[in-house]
Every structure is written in C-alpha cells, then in structure tokens.
Amino acid sequence: MSANSASISASSAGPKKSLKTFGDDIWKNKTAKINAELFTLTYGSIVSQLCTDFERDFKKVNSQLYAMGYNIGVRLIEDFLARTALPRCDSLAQTSEVISKCAFKIFLNVTPQVGNWSNNKDAFSLFLDENPLSDFVELPMDAAKELWYSNILCGVLRGALEMVQMDCDVWFVNDVLRGGQSTEMRVKLNRIMKDEIPAGED
Amino acid sequence: MAIQTILVINKSGGLVYQRDFIKTGAKLSSNEYLILAGTLQGVVAIASQVTPKALQISAKTGSKTANEPSQLIPYVGSLGAPAQNLSDMGSFMGQDFFNESFPSWNQSGLKHVTTDQLSMFLYQTLTGLKFVAISTQSTTNAMAVSIAENLLRKAYCLYADYVMKNPFHDPEMPIKCELFDTHLAELVGQL
Amino acid sequence: MAIYSFWIFDRHLGNCIFDREWTLKSNQSSGTTNSKLNEDTAKLLYGMVFSLRSISQKLSGEGSHNEIRTISTGKYRAHILCTASGLWFVLLSDLKQEDLSHVLRYLYSEIYVKTVVHNWFSPVDFAESDSEKRGQGFRKIRNRNFLASVERFLGPMVN
Numbered sequence: 001m002s003a004n005s006a007s008i009s010a011s012s013a014g015p016k017k018s019l020k021t022f023g024d025d026i027w028k029n030k031t032a033k034i035n036a037e038l039f040t041l042t043y044g045s046i047v048s049q050l051c052t053d054f055e056r057d058f059k060k061v062n063s064q065l066y067a068m069g070y071n072i073g074v075r076l077i078e079d080f081l082a083r084t085a086l087p088r089c090d091s092l093a094q095t096s097e098v099i100s101k102c103a104f105k106i107f108l109n110v111t112p113q114v115g116n117w118s119n120n121k122d123a124f125s126l127f128l129d130e131n132p133l134s135d136f137v138e139l140p141m142d143a144a145k146e147l148w149y150s151n152i153l154c155g156v157l158r159g160a161l162e163m164v165q166m167d168c169d170v171w172f173v174n175d176v177l178r179g180g181q182s183t184e185m186r187v188k189l190n191r192i193m194k195d196e197i198p199a200g201e202d
Numbered sequence: 203m204a205i206q207t208i209l210v211i212n213k214s215g216g217l218v219y220q221r222d223f224i225k226t227g228a229k230l231s232s233n234e235y236l237i238l239a240g241t242l243q244g245v246v247a248i249a250s251q252v253t254p255k256a257l258q259i260s261a262k263t264g265s266k267t268a269n270e271p272s273q274l275i276p277y278v279g280s281l282g283a284p285a286q287n288l289s290d291m292g293s294f295m296g297q298d299f300f301n302e303s304f305p306s307w308n309q310s311g312l313k314h315v316t317t318d319q320l321s322m323f324l325y326q327t328l329t330g331l332k333f334v335a336i337s338t339q340s341t342t343n344a345m346a347v348s349i350a351e352n353l354l355r356k357a358y359c360l361y362a363d364y365v366m367k368n369p370f371h372d373p374e375m376p377i378k379c380e381l382f383d384t385h386l387a388e389l390v391g392q393l
Numbered sequence: 394m395a396i397y398s399f400w401i402f403d404r405h406l407g408n409c410i411f412d413r414e415w416t417l418k419s420n421q422s423s424g425t426t427n428s429k430l431n432e433d434t435a436k437l438l439y440g441m442v443f444s445l446r447s448i449s450q451k452l453s454g455e456g457s458h459n460e461i462r463t464i465s466t467g468k469y470r471a472h473i474l475c476t477a478s479g480l481w482f483v484l485l486s487d488l489k490q491e492d493l494s495h496v497l498r499y500l501y502s503e504i505y506v507k508t509v510v511h512n513w514f515s516p517v518d519f520a521e522s523d524s525e526k527r528g529q530g531f532r533k534i535r536n537r538n539f540l541a542s543v544e545r546f547l548g549p550m551v552n
Contacts, residue, residue: 029295030295031293075367081328081362082358083299083300085305087305087307088328164328196213196330198213198246198308198311198328198329200247200250200309200311201307
C-alpha cells in the first residue's frame, strides 16, 4: 500500500487532499509550538521522578506512564477531532494512516512508518525514526532491562482509540534506548465497540 | 440569528453544560434541562431508525458514492456576521479555528428541529458528545443550518481547549470552567 | 421534490390511522398503504414527535404556543402539522424541502376534512374499545375517496 497517498474520501466535490498534506498543513499553520528542549526535559523529569517514587520498580513505572498516557489520550482525542473533523475510518489500515500522518504529525511533528501487519490485518507496528521524548536520553543499566521510556505514548493511543469505540492494545516491542534496532510500537485491534457507537452514524 | 441557549450532553446522555444567553427566554429548571438532555439522547437514536425505506433501499444498492451520504458542511467564516474574529483562540492558530468545509459525523441521527418560535441544532462528535444550540429564529434555510453547524464545531474546539486541557475537570462530569464560559459567550456574541 | 412517506396519527395516544410510504424514489405507484410492516416505524415516529413536541412546549415563551414544525436529520426532514383536535399529519421528505406546511394544511383542510369528516359513513374516531383508546388502535382510514385524493395530490411530488 502506497505510504504517501492515502486520501480522505469525504468530499463529493473539490480536490481530494492527502492525509500527509492535511497533517503538514495543520502542523505548520494551526498549532502553537514550544521549545523542544523544554519538552524533553519536562518529560524526562516526570520519568525520573516516577523512578524515584516507585523505588526503581520499573514495572510500576511502566504502568503509571501508561495510565497517565491513557488520561491524556481520552482528552487529546477531542482536540484532534475538533481540529481536523476527520470522518470515521473505514478500516484499521486507514486508522493507521491517520495516526501516523495526522495525529503524530500534529502533536509531535514526527511521522512514524506503518508496517509489520499481522496476517489477518488486525495489528500493525509504528516505527519511530525519531522520538522527541527521548532526545539526549541514556538509560541506566537496570532501567535498560525493564523500562519502556516512552510508554506514555502507548497509553495515549489506547485512550484516544477507546474514545472512538476501538478497543486496542498498544505496547512497545523495541526501543533504541534499550539497545534495539528501532523504536517500535505495536497496535492491535481487539474489537470495535459497536454498542457504544453514537446513534446516527451509518 | 440569536442564540438563546447552548447545551453540552455527554455520551451517556447526561447534561454537562447549560447556559442561557438571552435573559428573557423560557426558564426551565435544571431538572427539566436534565430531562431534555436525556430525551434528546434517545431521539437522536430513534431518528436514525425512522429513516424512510426509500433511502434505506438506495443506500443498500451500492450507491455509496452518491452525493447525499458524503455531503460536506460548508465553512462559514465569521459565522456570517461582519464582526471580527475572536481575540484569543487558545491553541488554534491562524485566522479562524478551521477554514475548510467538513463532513458531518451525524449522518442519520437527529440534527435539527424547528418549532413556531425556535430552532434547535444538534452537533454530535465521533466520541458521542453532543452540542445543542437553541436559537430564536425558526428556520430551515440551508445557510442558517450551516452557520449553526459551524458555530457548534467552534464550540467543540473551545471545549477541546478549555475543558479537556483543564486538569481539574473530571470527564463526563458537569463543566465548571470559567474560561470555557467566557470564550463561549464571546463566540455566541459574534452572531 | 422528493416525498418519502405520509402519516396521520390520531389523538388516542398515537394510533396511526393512516400511512402511505413510497419505497422507490421517483416512482409514485410504488410503496405501501396502511401496511402492517410499518407499525413499528409508526410507533417510533410517534414517539419521536411526541418527545420533541413536549420539549418545544416547555421551551415556549409566556402564554404562547410553541408547536413543533420540522424535524431534520442528515438524510430526511419530517414536516408536522398538529391540529387542535389532536390529529398529527406527518410528511417525510428530502432535505431540499424547507417548508411543506402548506402541503400539510391542504391535506388536512381539503382532503381529510372533505373526504373523511364530511362523510357520515366514515368514522372520525377510529378507536372503538378502551384498549384502542389507549394506543392499541389498529383501524385505518380505508375510505376510497380519501386514498384517491391523497394519491392525486401527493403522487406528483414523489419525483
């Protein structure tokens, strides 16, 4: 599937804009920016404080980051929808394109690659070439075995997708901070919550 | 078109926000507004069930690319009034919150009711949140409907900023954010 | 113009005493009249109109009546006429029709009144037993003149 020309098939008239252009346009013109170092430092201080608070029990730190991300995700989805007014995605493939080209672009200015689809097309991976959360970070030896530094992103995706009636599991498979080849997040769709879909959609 | 009341209803049908902008309008007690919210929640679903068979049949016979299902709501700048844009749009940069026509997430549910004295417009988001505007002008004119949809989407943008990003706001609970109140009053005042 | 269906509800808790649905677009001889399959739809339609009507009455200003006029979704618009005698005339059309109140008034004053009310052999109260008065009525308008007049008047509007 071509990675740069997934179009939104919403218009009955007028030019079809690609998701990539759409996401780029919103990032460039419609969102306020902050200093990248401040962002990295703020996140870093959260992770390091959690490690201290949980006395270096990294499983608990991972869960806490996930929970924090979930709370962010359930709120962030409203901002995303209000800003973009994108229609409901027809398939998981379209969802993955929207996540990669619009959501990540608008909020983090990165465009992860989508790949590694499962056989029955119910799971995919996002490969982050750059990760603004973890610039300049080096994990200590004990953390490098258990901590998923950017686990907050998994929580954000889970929370946001749940609010649009997609029950998904999101987890890290690989992280360059832990010595892996790439930073890879896996998203698996468990089910569409049909009974929670708001009335009035086709 | 003057807006009398704005309501926000959460996805379970509970009323989370209610504000009157015209003091001489009808006065309902808070209980009655709660009932109104619950009723609207139910009617949105029923309205999609009552879709005429003629439309159901043509939808099934593969006319997914027909004009009607994918109609866009045109963008109405400044909500059709000559007033200036809002002074402060929160996290939305540029001239206006958005500047393109947009699809509706609410294709077959209730959108619009007119009576002798008022019109009621309902905007439902993908997450089940409903924004309702009651205006003092009873009209089914397409332009008025577009203005109302644009207004409610802007209210959604304000919600995404001042309510969702307020860490002390409990989701699904009544909205008690002053910033949201102020900005919404400014938005409605534009009309 | 595209009209999809026409319904009449009487004052006994929403008995549907007439329904005519055109199921194929642009085909005025298609569809059903007083069909049993439409019973559920009739009840849903009545419920929807009833709920929104009570909301609009609560929202009315002092002393004046705030009667409901139209209900629209993204796909169709329902136009409503509520008479003082408790009859409701409901017409479902496409979204291009902004105001069909004149059509409804004609249906009431020229067709219903002339062929049903003025006809002594036709009942005006279609509920005969207590249960029918409480919303379980099933009698419909079967009056030939009425049916013919409705076809003549609304038929051309189906396209």
